[in-house]
Amino acid sequence: MNYSERQLKQAVTWFVRLQSDQFSEQDRQLFDAWLVKNSAHSAAYAKARQLWNNFDELKTLNDIPALNDARKVKPTKTPLATLALLLLMTALISGAYQEYSTETLSYTTAQGEHRHIILADDSQIDLNTNTQLHVKISLLQRQVHLIKGEALFTVHHESLRAFTVQANELQIRDIGTRFDVHLAPERVVVAVLEGEVELNDGEIVNHEPLTAGNQRVYTKNTGLNLPEAINNETITAWLNGHLVFKRTPLSQVTAELERYHSVKFVFANPELAHETLSGNFDANKLEPFLHAIETLLPIHAKRQGKTILLQQTRKK
Numbered sequence: 001m002n003y004s005e006r007q008l009k010q011a012v013t014w015f016v017r018l019q020s021d022q023f024s025e026q027d028r029q030l031f032d033a034w035l036v037k038n039s040a041h042s043a044a045y046a047k048a049r050q051l052w053n054n055f056d057e058l059k060t061l062n063d064i065p066a067l068n069d070a071r072k073v074k075p076t077k078t079p080l081a082t083l084a085l086l087l088l089m090t091a092l093i094s095g096a097y098q099e100y101s102t103e104t105l106s107y108t109t110a111q112g113e114h115r116h117i118i119l120a121d122d123s124q125i126d127l128n129t130n131t132q133l134h135v136k137i138s139l140l141q142r143q144v145h146l147i148k149g150e151a152l153f154t155v156h157h158e159s160l161r162a163f164t165v166q167a168n169e170l171q172i173r174d175i176g177t178r179f180d181v182h183l184a185p186e187r188v189v190v191a192v193l194e195g196e197v198e199l200n201d202g203e204i205v206n207h208e209p210l211t212a213g214n215q216r217v218y219t220k221n222t223g224l225n226l227p228e229a230i231n232n233e234t235i236t237a238w239l240n241g242h243l244v245f246k247r248t249p250l251s252q253v254t255a256e257l258e259r260y261h262s263v264k265f266v267f268a269n270p271e272l273a274h275e276t277l278s279g280n281f282d283a284n285k286l287e288p289f290l291h292a293i294e295t296l297l298p299i300h301a302k303r304q305g306k307t308i309l310l311q312q313t314r315k316k
Contacts, residue, residue: 002046010034011044102138109149112260112284114239121236124165126152128182128238129283130259149259152236170205170218173198174204180235184255191215191235203255243283247276250293250310261286268311272299 003011014031017023035041073258098184107127109115113238115127118139127133131149142163144153155163157176165172166190167181176196181188190199192212199208204223210216214227234244243260245253251273254265260283267273275297281289290301290308302309 001044003040006040007040007044014045015048015269019259034268036121081284093098093150102136104134104136104168105218106134111262114241121158121163122156124154126154126239128152128259136257146181146183148183149240150180152180152239154178169203169220170203171202173199173200184252186219188218189215190218191230193235195234237280238283241283243281244279245281246278248278249273250275250277250297250299254310257283257286257289262286262306264307266307270310272297272312277300 014034014231016030035045036195046135071085091240107115107117107125107132109127109129111130113129117125117127119125119135119142121142121279123142125144126136127132128150133146133149133151134147135146136144140160140161142161144151144163144165146167151165152160152167153163153174155174155177157163157174163174165181165238167190169185170188170190172179172181172190175196175198177197179195179197180191180193182191190197192211192214194208196209196211199205199218201218201220201223205218208216210227211306213229213232215230216227217225221297234246237244237303243256251267258264263286270314277293279292279296281292293299293310294301294313298313303313
């Protein structure tokens with residue numbers, strides 16, 4: 001059952017009044033009348049009672065000293081104490097309600113599409129092809145959940161409101177920076193162009209720093225690899241429709257091309273997936289790439305509808 005912020009505040013008021021020894025029979029009748037007046041009132045009252053009994057739900061407010069003090073406060077007969085408790089509890093629950101009710105915005109790009117968005121906090125996100133992410137910016141935090149694809153983040157730094165990106169199990173926390181996150185099926189690649197980020201997965205990766213000019217690859221099973229130096233122009237080449245590979249395994253190259261084109265690459269010989277390729281390619285043109293791998297590698301590309309079979313070239 002949904003309820004409004006106003007109804008929740010009313011419920012908090014009634015909850016505090018019910019705890020007081022000064023609560024009269026007339027108050028009880030008024031409360032019962034309020035409770036049955038709207039079906040949302042009982043849900044709001046249950047929420048107010050739940051929040052009071054379990055302040056752990058106010059996760060975003062756990063570090064506020066006043067919260068710990070509030071847990072020790074019990075309503076008394078003193079009107080001033082009751083009023084102070086009401087004001088504190090109303091403020092806490094109102095803040096939590098705003099956190100819970102903040103709208104989550106979703107952004108997507110189709111195959112071959114790029115998109116540039118500016119968030120409410122003036123941070124900017126560039127979405128690469130075939131990308132999906134969710135954004136939630138509330139009073140206390142800024143959260144992005146990268147569902148698939150790749151995005152470049154230019155973050156407007158705020159010391160009191162963290163900016164985090166979740167990509168599978170890995171959380172990337174901004175420390176005033178510009179960084180790229182590429183979510184592949186079994187790994188996450190984080191590259192920092194400016195500033196610094198902090199990496200966590202809650203298990204084997206804890207508060208690992210990553211500074212400008214470096215990237216790290218994360219997998220759930222192995223954690224983070226060692227930092228690798230990057231070239232900023234190479235990382236952001238996709239903004240201009242280019243793909244730059246530097247001794248990149250062919251399995252990763254073909255996976256990237258599948259994000260731009262409606263094709264499926266199949267390796268007739270599994271060992272071919274480990275061949276490496278270097279070069280700068282137009283992301284929107286498939287034929288030059290196929291010509292390049294046939295020229296540079298011992299591979300023949302055979303089209304079969306939307307499937308491209310990569311076979312080892314026969315020795316003469």
